[in-house]
Amino acid sequence: MTFNYDEYIRPGKLPHIWCPGCAHGIVMKSIIRAIDRVGLEKDKTVIVSGIGCASRMPGYVDFNTLHTTHGRSLAFATGVKMADPELNVIAVAGDGDALAIGGNHFIHTCRRNIDITMIVFNNNIYGMTGGQFSPTTPHGRLASTTPYGNPDYAFDVVELSIGAGASYVSRSTAYHAIPLERQIADGIAHKGFSVIDALCTCPTTYGRRNKLGNATEMLMWFKDNTVGVKAAEKMPPEKLEGKILTGVFKKEEKPEYCDEYAKIIERVSAKG
Amino acid sequence: MAEKVRQEETEVAQYEERKIVILPRHCKGCEICVLLCPASVLEMKDFKAHVARIEDCTECMLCEIRCPDFAIEVYQSGKKGKAK
Numbered sequence A: 001m002t003f004n005y006d007e008y009i010r011p012g013k014l015p016h017i018w019c020p021g022c023a024h025g026i027v028m029k030s031i032i033r034a035i036d037r038v039g040l041e042k043d044k045t046v047i048v049s050g051i052g053c054a055s056r057m058p059g060y061v062d063f064n065t066l067h068t069t070h071g072r073s074l075a076f077a078t079g080v081k082m083a084d085p086e087l088n089v090i091a092v093a094g095d096g097d098a099l100a101i102g103g104n105h106f107i108h109t110c111r112r113n114i115d116i117t118m119i120v121f122n123n124n125i126y127g128m129t130g131g132q133f134s135p136t137t138p139h140g141r142l143a144s145t146t147p148y149g150n151p152d153y154a155f156d157v158v159e160l161s162i163g164a165g166a167s168y169v170s171r172s173t174a175y176h177a178i179p180l181e182r183q184i185a186d187g188i189a190h191k192g193f194s195v196i197d198a199l200c201t202c203p204t205t206y207g208r209r210n211k212l213g214n215a216t217e218m219l220m221w222f223k224d225n226t227v228g229v230k231a232a233e234k235m236p237p238e239k240l241e242g243k244i245l246t247g248v249f250k251k252e253e254k255p256e257y258c259d260e261y262a263k264i265i266e267r268v269s270a271k272g
Numbered sequence B: 001m002a003e004k005v006r007q008e009e010t011e012v013a014q015y016e017e018r019k020i021v022i023l024p025r026h027c028k029g030c031e032i033c034v035l036l037c038p039a040s041v042l043e044m045k046d047f048k049a050h051v052a053r054i055e056d057c058t059e060c061m062l063c064e065i066r067c068p069d070f071a072i073e074v075y076q077s078g079k080k081g082k083a084k
Ligand SMILES: Cc1ncc(C[n+]2csc(CCOP(=O)(O)OP(=O)(O)O)c2C)c(N)n1
Pocket: A051, A052, A053, A054, A055, A070, A093, A094, A095, A096, A097, A098, A101, A121, A123, A125, A126, A127, A128, A129, A134, A202
């Protein structure tokens, strides 16, 4: 089962810029395998990002790619999808990109239910700019901008997406790279807006400051501190304390935005 | 056949039908593969991953799947080594 990534990598682009042990590379590999699993045509696939370490991802892969402005991956992705709904559009963003500066685009894309798959590279920090806290930095954690501990509480990407109306919502981690691949494939195949919360790590600006150990220990933390949502149903609440739930949380068939928009055009043009 | 984009210098270890390939130019020495390997097949050598005991490899693929840098490939033989 050795996977040959060569077909999907732009010649001469590796090694990538990510730090040693940064889990962004593991998530990128899961995305590539998911696209291969679904069998998307390379020329019919567009990968759009904003700005950040995570957003460097499209530069390495051989699809139609857009590296845009901070927080705006979904704005550009929506434009691409509206211009040609036949294209498979995948948006990637860091937690800061997706939920801080891009938070408004995020919630409104959720409620609009446009057929885009969004993968949040959630490392709980602004990695690229040196470790400022993000909307997913847990309460009490250290960041360059919260040197005495973060007084804020983190967004739960899954709850936020469900509340805002996304029709496919799941979570996995870089440790669980194969389930992550399956969820991304599932999200791509789903018609509507899909959000995959991909928990990953930034050993350089987050792990070190919070003394979370080396890159491997940070990955192993996911193994020990996550529980599948189905297994959790059968577990007593005390066993779930402090655990992060993973799995598919929502999968709902509902009208998709491009289809609805096309219907309006048809109806209004018929009237002449 | 896709153009080979990662076929520079490689370190190839072979045991019967099993093969493990390391691409030193891509390896950043993060040690994830070495520390996750359940059979202690891998070691660090000159700040890069190195295949030390290929005969013990269980072909679990943990190292390949979780290497962030596309730097290690495991070609399975179907015969598993023994995890210690
Ligand atoms: C409009 C604008 N504001 C701020 C920045 C600076 N900036 C670049 S990346 C980034 C945050 C990156 O964090 P995240 O999105 O979580 O990605 P990561 O680097 O952690 O993968 C910020 C604030 C910018 N490039 N543009």
